[in-house]
Structure formats: structure tokens, C-alpha cells
Amino acid sequence: MANIVIGTAGHIDHGKTTLIKALTGIETDTTKEEKKRGMSINLGFAYLDLPNDKRVGIVDVPGHEKFIKNMVAGLPGINLVLLVIDAAEGIMPQTKEHIDILTLLGIRDFLIVLTKVDTVDPDLKELVVEDIREQLADTPLAEADLIETDAVSGTGINELLAKIQEHSEEAQERSANGSARLNVDRVFSVKGFGTVITGTLLDGAINAGDEMYVYPSGKKTRVRNIQVHETDVKSAQPGQRTALNLANLSTDEIQRGDVLSLSEKLEATWMLDVKVSCLPEVEGGIGLWDRVRLLVGTREVMARTVPIGVDWIGPGEEGFLQLRLEEQVAVKERDHFILRAYSPMQTIAGGEVLDAAPHKHRRFKAEIIESLKAKEEGSLDELIADFLNNKKQPFTKAKELQEYLGVDQEELQQVLAEMISDKRVLETKAGYLAQARYQKLAAQATEILSAYHKQYRLRFGMPLEEFRSRMRGNLAEKEISALIVLLKAAAVKEANDKIALQEFEVVFNKYQQTAKEKIEQTLANSGYTPVKKEELAELDKNAEEVLEALNGESVIFLTHEYVLLGKVFAQAVNAIQNYIGEHGQMTLGDFRDVTDSSRKSSMLILEYMDKQGITKRVENYRVLG
Structure with a gap:
């Protein structure tokens, strides 16, 4: 069975945190400010033990408009989303924006959870359910199951657990291929342990002792300890909510929004090539050099938009963009993202990364457009x-x-x-x-x-x-x-x-041919006695140029100064191979006697043979190389 992570989404005060507490017994509003204000500001985490003993992670994402970026940060790696709707209020503006964001991020598996049903009149509840179905008719939630619950009385909680278990059994197991990658959503220090980070493991597996890299900084760290659902484990698998205790890294050297990966080849980039879908209600669409907020992984960075192949991407349209970033990010192809307007802060588009480290291109260059189409389709x-x-x-x-x-x-x-x-x-x-x-x-x-x-x-x-x-x-x-x-x-x-x-x-022309013949005849006459290059150059005005051409062909340069005829060198090689084959080794004197040459000539030939690997010198004698 696959490791799955469940996310909650919905308008502020629609009961997400209370519902999770009823399911898990865990309070996800952890900070004093969250408790005081009665809303989730940051990401809240819990885990749920299903009736089949499968433990799944839960991310309670904030519902207030000001905390949308925290919501998006919690969504990478999520398999199933509980869309929480108050039975007394129905779908609210923030609920619709959450649905847009979830859809743009490619999430397609939903459960609609109607909360606080015991506090409303049954007729009103039926009207709210009818309105929900009508408003969600043209969205991926059109056929989603709707479960009526009340976290205080316990109504529908068991039915919801059964539905979650059903979805968990249908979830696809994520491949552990590739290098592990985790978007950091929390960083803190634990006394006696040091730096701890949390996130959902997107790719690959992590083992205790692994060396990992922090992006975009490129800093190196080591995994000292791993926890999954508050339990120490030796390894974490794709899809698991994970806490890592990191060595050789202070809390100042890693932050929320960073990416932790086993790969040292993940690239930090200032640009992204992407495919976007612009929401229908966005006035003006996306034009050249619009300043937007890019929400990708657990990062928010400012960016400029450069439409590719078109002048602009209109409301409800799809197209290619190059995003020019104001800060570096480290992402991978096929990662999903959200674009929000700089001001007012509203969601305008979302899509998928096609090239995680592109170059700047001309906007209407055909080969660039074809390349992006290939990446997309x-x-x-x-x-x-x-x-x-x-x-x-x-x-x-x-x-x-x-x-x-x-x-x-x-x-x-x-x-x-x-x-x-x-x-x-x-x-x-x-x-x-x-x-x-x-x-x-x-x-x-x-x-x-x-x-x-x-x-x-x-x-x-x-x-x-x-x-x-x-x-x-x-x-x-x-x-x-x-x-x-x-x-x-x-x-x-x-x-x-x-x-x-x-x-x-x-x-060779006829003059060069004449020089060639003079050189080769002189070397043939000299036999095993190498001739100086300068002497050969004096034979003919074309001799120096021709000699260079003959090098490695009919003549051999034993050194930069001394030259031997190629045929003579071949004879010398044959002679030494035969001698060593018979006697096992050969001295300089032996070679001199066999070739009837001088000591100096023998030394020049043997040293060249050593360099070529034909022979090998051992003390005062040679053996075959």
C-alpha cells in the first residue's frame, strides 16, 4: 500500500483544525498566536491511524487569504484533499480560490467534508449541499464523495475514516527511483540534537547517514536521524511526512523554502520555462513583464512573466511562459506551481515546470516553442x-x-x-x-x-x-x-x-618528391646510426617541410633532433624481440652487437622503444614491454 499524505482545504473557521483533532487527537494549531486568533497561520501536521492500521500523514493548511502561500507550501506531495465546508455557510470566496489552487496544482482526488451538520436545520443543510454540487459541477470535484460530519458530536467521523481508508488503498505507490528530494517547510532546533527540518518526501528514499545538499545555497549536510510520524526510522520513503535531524548545519544555514536533495546536480536557477493555465476570471490575463508572485514547493519568490509564442495569455487560456525570477529556486521538471498577482494578492494562474534551468530565448523562436511542446506533450x-x-x-x-x-x-x-x-x-x-x-x-x-x-x-x-x-x-x-x-x-x-x-x-609535387627520395636514401645509407634533423634539412630547399610530412610515416623522430628510417627502426624492433624471446633479456651492449651500431645510437633507439612501450628497462637490461 502506498504512503499517502492528506491535506485539508477550506475557508477560515469552517472547522478544519477541529475536524483533524477529532480524527487524530492531535492539535495542529500549535502557536500561541494561532490559538489566540482561532485560525491556522502556518502549516499544521498530524497523522492518522486508519482501521486497517495504515498510518497516513495529514497537513492542515491555512484557510485565511493572507496565508494562501502557506497553503500552497503544504500541497506538494499530497495524494488526497479534504475540502472542508461549513454546513451553515456553504462555499465561500476563499473556498473557491482553494479549489482553483488545488486544480492548478494537478490534484484530482478529493473528499468533500461538510462540517458542523448537527448545528444547522436539516432543510438548510440540504440547500447548502445542493448549492455545493451546483457550484462544483464544472470542477474536478463534481463527482467527489460528500460526507456529513460534526467533530463535536462525532457524527460521520467513522464514515469519513472509511472513505479515507478506501482512497489510501487505491493510491499509487510512488517510485523510489531517482535522488531523494524534499521541500523544507519547517526549520527548528531541538536541544541536544541541533537542526531539524520537516517536509514531505517527494522523490527517492532517504537513509540515516546519507549526505545531502541544500538548494539553492549548495551547502552539504548529513542526515543524523529520521522520524516519520514521530517514530525513529532508518529510512523514509517517497510520500511520507518526514522530519530530519541534520548534522553540520545550523538553523541559519537552511530555511523554509529550501530544497534538500541527495543529488549534487540539482540546479539553482533564475529562470523557468513553464506551461500555465490562466483562470477565467482574471482580468487582463498575463502580459509581458507582469510582476507576479511565484509559489513553488515551499517557496514564494517574485517573478516577471515573458509569454512565449504569443503576445499575452488571456483569461481562461493556456500558454507558455518564461518566468524571470528575483531570487533563485531549485525545482524539477513537472513540478507544479501557482502564480498570484503582485497586488491585489489573488490567484491568477498555475501550471507545470517544463524546463527547470533554461536560457533566455527570443519570444517567437519556432524551435523554442517546439521544444516546449515536446516537453509538455x-x-x-x-x-x-x-x-x-x-x-x-x-x-x-x-x-x-x-x-x-x-x-x-x-x-x-x-x-x-x-x-x-x-x-x-x-x-x-x-x-x-x-x-x-x-x-x-x-x-x-x-x-x-x-x-x-x-x-x-x-x-x-x-x-x-x-x-x-x-x-x-x-x-x-x-x-x-x-x-x-x-x-x-x-x-x-x-x-x-x-x-x-x-x-x-x-x-608531393615533383620537387618535394625529389627531396623525399634524398632524405630516405640518406637515412638508408646511415642504417642504425640516427641522423640529425638539421643535416637532413640541408639536403634540399624542400627537405625540412618534407621531413615533417614523413614523420611517423617512412621516418621516425627518435628525439626532436635525431631521425631514423622507419624500415630500419622496424628491423631493430624485430631484432630485439627475437633476442629477448631467446635470452629473456637484452643489455645495451647486446643490442649494439646485434645491430653493429655505436653505443650512442643504440641508446637513442632503445630509449625511444622504452617510451613506445615496446621494451621496458629493468636495472641495466631490457625486457619486452
Whole structure:
């Protein structure tokens, strides 16, 4: 059975707190100010033991207009909402706003709880019920069960408990995949324990001892202890109301509205790309640069609206916005939010985050609009493609995709396998790469190498380290290595620590060919005695340029100064392999005798072989590398 959290909603004085006390025995108005004023100011928390012994969390959210932001803060992670309505008063303006907020936040599971029924005339109660059904006819609450209760006399309490149990059994189990994430709604200090925070665990699981990150600050902390419903536990699961005792963090370093996550890759952002639904009764809709209050998670921040693809979003309409924030937030794609007017403070819209860390874009750019549509409506493969094509880093690990999409690992791997088979995605040791991103990187590599070949027509290719440096940009070293592997399959060739386009070939004119022959003949005549580069350069006016072209091909640069003919070097390698194969090892003197060369020449050749890994020096002799 799933872990569920129940929220209450309704107008001030309609009996939410009293109802929860009747259900649970817990008083959720905890502060002196709340008791004095007779209203919930902050979020109140309780838990309820159902007849089937299932324990569920309850969040009593404030009903007064001034405390709407606290109400919204309590709603993330809620499965079921009890809409509380006074039998004597019926639906009030705040009740309607609560319904709007709940609907905009994507909540669809409701119970309507009529309170104080024993205090009103039965005929009046029937009129109120009829009015409630009429006013809720075009809302998600149209078919919701209505339970008549009186918390003082106990009327309907058992029936309400049975209905809550029925809903809890139907609730879907939340996946524990992905990194744990919790919106902080309370922060306080407990003597002898230190900093304690509370919130509803939205994603993943938390274990005692886990290291977590506070966003947007990025501070690091450790979970010292976990409580769920006032009971110490070793781990908390998605959907549970959770209290965490945190180490290495003071109450000044974390606050309500912060996000606590196991992931170190959650991004703090100044912008959000969102899909919004504007309420029908909002005068003027949402225009360019309107100042609004963004309520997301447990945060309230001021923001400016930038409609995308349209001039404005009218009353009752849906559309895309980029929100430019006045403070950073840390959210994830598919998180819900509410927008309220700056003044007067009324709810105007709500929706879903499509991109949690976008760049600024032009308002009418077609590709941006298409990307947002894909994020809103796309199938899993379209969402994967959009993420791979638009994220800053071209290569993406499976874990990063899973955290972003919040899907089961098996389902993700199945879709990725299909995309790889269709060649829409490439799989490498450094991660997954969209085909379109690869084509851009391949074009960049081709441009770099083409320019090099044009400048150095007689060189086999660009030194590999230079190529890596030119391609680096947003790529890590292991990603460049993975890219080179892909390029070698179709576009480039690599040899002797140099890289070139596959179609590129060094072509000598007749003068350069003459210089080539002079160089190779001189080196052949010299045998195992390396020749200085400067001596070879004096053979012909084209010799220096041609010598560079021959490097790694028909000639070997043992050092920056000494050169050996490639065929001679190959003979030397063959000789030493045969000798060590027979004798087990070879000294410098042995090599000198075998090749009939000088000590200096032998040393130059053997040291180069050591660098290439052909041989390995052990004390005063060599073995095969």
C-alpha cells in the first residue's frame, strides 16, 4: 500500500483544525498566536491511524487569504484533499480560490467534508449541499464523495475514516527511483540534537547517514536521524511526512523554502520555462513583464512573466511562459506551481515546470516553442530526445536521464535501446549522445581538421593533443575520447598520435618528391646510426617541410633532433624481440652487437622503444614491454 499524505482545504473557521483533532487527537494549531486568533497561520501536521492500521500523514493548511502561500507550501506531495465546508455557510470566496489552487496544482482526488451538520436545520443543510454540487459541477470535484460530519458530536467521523481508508488503498505507490528530494517547510532546533527540518518526501528514499545538499545555497549536510510520524526510522520513503535531524548545519544555514536533495546536480536557477493555465476570471490575463508572485514547493519568490509564442495569455487560456525570477529556486521538471498577482494578492494562474534551468530565448523562436511542446506533450522517447538535444553537456549518463524524467530504470533502458537501434541516439563509454548533437560535433571536428590540412598540406594530421584542446569546450577528456571513437568509424583516421580526415592524403609535387627520395636514401645509407634533423634539412630547399610530412610515416623522430628510417627502426624492433624471446633479456651492449651500431645510437633507439612501450628497462637490461 502506498504512503499517502492528506491535506485539508477550506475557508477560515469552517472547522478544519477541529475536524483533524477529532480524527487524530492531535492539535495542529500549535502557536500561541494561532490559538489566540482561532485560525491556522502556518502549516499544521498530524497523522492518522486508519482501521486497517495504515498510518497516513495529514497537513492542515491555512484557510485565511493572507496565508494562501502557506497553503500552497503544504500541497506538494499530497495524494488526497479534504475540502472542508461549513454546513451553515456553504462555499465561500476563499473556498473557491482553494479549489482553483488545488486544480492548478494537478490534484484530482478529493473528499468533500461538510462540517458542523448537527448545528444547522436539516432543510438548510440540504440547500447548502445542493448549492455545493451546483457550484462544483464544472470542477474536478463534481463527482467527489460528500460526507456529513460534526467533530463535536462525532457524527460521520467513522464514515469519513472509511472513505479515507478506501482512497489510501487505491493510491499509487510512488517510485523510489531517482535522488531523494524534499521541500523544507519547517526549520527548528531541538536541544541536544541541533537542526531539524520537516517536509514531505517527494522523490527517492532517504537513509540515516546519507549526505545531502541544500538548494539553492549548495551547502552539504548529513542526515543524523529520521522520524516519520514521530517514530525513529532508518529510512523514509517517497510520500511520507518526514522530519530530519541534520548534522553540520545550523538553523541559519537552511530555511523554509529550501530544497534538500541527495543529488549534487540539482540546479539553482533564475529562470523557468513553464506551461500555465490562466483562470477565467482574471482580468487582463498575463502580459509581458507582469510582476507576479511565484509559489513553488515551499517557496514564494517574485517573478516577471515573458509569454512565449504569443503576445499575452488571456483569461481562461493556456500558454507558455518564461518566468524571470528575483531570487533563485531549485525545482524539477513537472513540478507544479501557482502564480498570484503582485497586488491585489489573488490567484491568477498555475501550471507545470517544463524546463527547470533554461536560457533566455527570443519570444517567437519556432524551435523554442517546439521544444516546449515536446516537453509538455511528448512521449518518453520525445522527452529523451529533447533533453539530449538541449542540455548544456552533449553526453548524458543514464542516471542523469532517470533523475530528470523520473521514470523506472527498466522502462528507460528499453526506450533508449529502441532509439539506439534507430540511430537517433549513440551509446558511448562517456554516456548517451543524440545523433543531432554528434553531427554538430562531427562538423566542428571536420572544420578544425580541414583548416589544419589546408595550412599543413604535407603533414599527415593534427597532433592529437592539439585536436583535443581545440575540441574541449564543454567536453571532458573522456567525452573527447568517446567522440574520437565515433569519428574514427566514419570521418577521421588516427596514427602516431596524429588525427586526420579519412579522405586526406599527403601528395608531393615533383620537387618535394625529389627531396623525399634524398632524405630516405640518406637515412638508408646511415642504417642504425640516427641522423640529425638539421643535416637532413640541408639536403634540399624542400627537405625540412618534407621531413615533417614523413614523420611517423617512412621516418621516425627518435628525439626532436635525431631521425631514423622507419624500415630500419622496424628491423631493430624485430631484432630485439627475437633476442629477448631467446635470452629473456637484452643489455645495451647486446643490442649494439646485434645491430653493429655505436653505443650512442643504440641508446637513442632503445630509449625511444622504452617510451613506445615496446621494451621496458629493468636495472641495466631490457625486457619486452
